[in-house]
Amino acid sequence: MNSTSTHFVPPRRVGIYEPVHQFGMWGDSFKSNIGNGNMNTPTHIIIPNNQKLDNNLSEDTSHGTAGTPHMFDQEASTSRHPDKIQRRLAQNREAARKSRLRKKAYVQQLETSRLKLIQLEQELDRARQQGFYVGNGIETNSLGFSETMNPGIAAFEMEYGHWVEEQNRQICELRTVLHGHINDVELCLLVETAMKHYFELFKMKSTAAKADVFFVMSGMWKTSAERFFLWIGGFRPSDLLKVLLPHFDILTDQQILDVCNLRQSCQQAEDALTQGMEKLQHTLADCVAGGQLGEGSYIPQVNSAMDRLEALVSFVNQADHLRHETLQQMYRILTTRQAARGLLALGEYFQRLRALSSSWATRHREPT
Amino acid sequence: MDKVVRMSSEKGVVIFSKSSCCLSYAVQVLFQDLGVHPTIHEIDKDVECREIEKALMRLGCSTPVPAIFVGGKLIGSTNEVMSLHLSGSLVPLVKPFQANLC
Numbered sequence: 001m002n003s004t005s006t007h008f009v010p011p012r013r014v015g016i017y018e019p020v021h022q023f024g025m026w027g028d029s030f031k032s033n034i035g036n037g038n039m040n041t042p043t044h045i046i047i048p049n050n051q052k053l054d055n056n057l058s059e060d061t062s063h064g065t066a067g068t069p070h071m072f073d074q075e076a077s078t079s080r081h082p083d084k085i086q087r088r089l090a091q092n093r094e095a096a097r098k099s100r101l102r103k104k105a106y107v108q109q110l111e112t113s114r115l116k117l118i119q120l121e122q123e124l125d126r127a128r129q130q131g132f133y134v135g136n137g138i139e140t141n142s143l144g145f146s147e148t149m150n151p152g153i154a155a156f157e158m159e160y161g162h163w164v165e166e167q168n169r170q171i172c173e174l175r176t177v178l179h180g181h182i183n184d185v186e187l188c189l190l191v192e193t194a195m196k197h198y199f200e201l202f203k204m205k206s207t208a209a210k211a212d213v214f215f216v217m218s219g220m221w222k223t224s225a226e227r228f229f230l231w232i233g234g235f236r237p238s239d240l241l242k243v244l245l246p247h248f249d250i251l252t253d254q255q256i257l258d259v260c261n262l263r264q265s266c267q268q269a270e271d272a273l274t275q276g277m278e279k280l281q282h283t284l285a286d287c288v289a290g291g292q293l294g295e296g297s298y299i300p301q302v303n304s305a306m307d308r309l310e311a312l313v314s315f316v317n318q319a320d321h322l323r324h325e326t327l328q329q330m331y332r333i334l335t336t337r338q339a340a341r342g343l344l345a346l347g348e349y350f351q352r353l354r355a356l357s358s359s360w361a362t363r364h365r366e367p368t
Numbered sequence: 369m370d371k372v373v374r375m376s377s378e379k380g381v382v383i384f385s386k387s388s389c390c391l392s393y394a395v396q397v398l399f400q401d402l403g404v405h406p407t408i409h410e411i412d413k414d415v416e417c418r419e420i421e422k423a424l425m426r427l428g429c430s431t432p433v434p435a436i437f438v439g440g441k442l443i444g445s446t447n448e449v450m451s452l453h454l455s456g457s458l459v460p461l462v463k464p465f466q467a468n469l470c
Contacts (some may be wrong), residue, residue, distance in 0.1 A: 269453055
C-alpha cells in the first residue's frame with residue numbers, strides 16, 4: 001500500500017481508501033498493486049463492468065478491506081443484493097472524494113510549510129550576515145546573544161562567568177599583597193593558584209570546543225574589545241609577552257636572554273599556527289565552493305566540509321596549548337615576586353579591555 | 369612496522385603527515401622557519417596508510433599525524449614540538465640538521 005495514503009486513513013477501515021490509488025496520477029500504482037500479487041485482490045469476482053470507473057472501484061471494494069470476512073460477505077451478497085452493491089459503490093465514491101479533498105488540503109499545508117521554512121532559513125542567513133550570533137539552530141533572542149540550546153555552550157558560558165569573578169578576586173588579592181608584606185611561600189601559593197586558574201580556562205575551552213568549535217573560535221563569550229584582539233579563540237601569546245615585559249624592573253642577564261628566546265620561539269610557533277589556519281581556511285573554502293555553484297544542491301560539499309572542520313578543534317586546542325606553555329615558561333624564567341607582578345599586570349590588562357568594551361557600548365547614552 | 373622504522377630513521381627531521389592535515393603543515397612551517405628542511409611522508413597517499421597509522425600509534429603517538437622524528441627518534445606530535453620549542457630545547461635538537469649557508 002502506498003504509504004502516503006495512510007495519512008488519510010481513519011483507524012477503522014483501511015480498504016475504503018484504496019480507490020485513491022487509481023484516480024488521477026496514481027493509476028500506475030494501482031496497476032503495480034494488482035500486478036505484484038497483492039493478497040487481497042480477488043481476481044475471481046464477477047461484477048458487471050460497463051464503466052472503467054466502476055470496474056476499478058468494484059475490484060477494489062472487494063480487495064482492499066482489512067480482513068477476509070468483509071470479502072466473503074461481499075462475495076455472498078453480490079448476486080442476491082444488487083442494491084447493496086450500488087450503495088456500497090456510492091459510499092466508496094463518497095469516501096474517495098473526501099479522501100481526495102483531505103489529500104489536497106494536506107499537500108497545500110506541506111507547500112505552505114515549505115515556503116515558511118525557506119523564509120526562515122533566509123532570515124537566519126540575513127541575521128548571520130549582520131553578525132548576530134545565531135546558535136546551533138534553535139534558540140536565539142533578538143539581541144543576538146548566544147542563548148543556544150547547546151548545553152555544552154550554555155554550561156561553558158555559566159562557568160566562564162564564575163571564572164571572571166574568581167579572576168577579579170585573585171587580581172584584587174595580588175594587588176593587596178604586593179603593596180603590603182607577604183612572605184615568599186604564601187606569594188608562591190598565590191602565583192600558583194593564579195596560573196592554575198588560567199590553565200583551568202583552557203580546559204573549559206577544550207570541552208566547549210568539542211560542543212561548538214565555532215563558538216569558541218568566535219570568542220563570543222568575551223567582551224567586544226577582547227574580541228578585537230582575538231587569535232584562534234583567545235589572546236595572542238606574543239601579545240601576552242608584550243604586555244608583561246615592560247613591568248619587570250630588574251632582570252638578570254640570563255633572564256633577559258631567556259625572555260628574548262621565548263619571545264622569538266613564541267612568535268615562530270604563533271606564525272606556524274597562523275599559516276596552518278590559513279591553509280585550513282583555503283581548503284575549507286575550496287571544499288564548500290566545489291562542484292557546481294548555482295545548481296541548488298550542496299550536500300556532498302557540505303559533508304566533505306564537515307570532515308575538514310574537525311581539524312578546527314585541534315587548532316583551538318593547539319592555540320591554547322601555546323598560551324599555556326608561554327605562561328609556563330614565563331613562570332620558569334621569573335622570580336616569584338616578578339611572576340606575581342606579571343600576573344597582576346596581565347589580569348589588570350584584561351580588566352581594562354573589559355571596561356573599554358562596556359564604556360564603548362554605553363557611549364551614546366545620555367549622561368545622568 | 370618495518371616501513372615506518374625505515375622511514376623514520378632517515379636523516380634529519382622526518383614528519384609523517386596527511387595531505388589534508390593543516391596542523392602537520394603548521395609543524396612543517398615551524399621547522400622551515402628554523403632553517404630545517406624536513407622530509408615529509410604523506411601517509412594518506414600510501415597504500416598501507418592504515419598500517420602506518422597503527423604503527424605510529426603503537427610507537428606512542430597520541431595522534432598518528434603529525435608524527436615528528438628527529439635523528440630517528442620520536443619527538444611526538446604538535447604538542448611536544450611546541451613545548452620543546454618554547455622551552456628552548458628544539459633548536460639544539462635540530463641544529464645538526466639546519467641548512468648551512470656556507
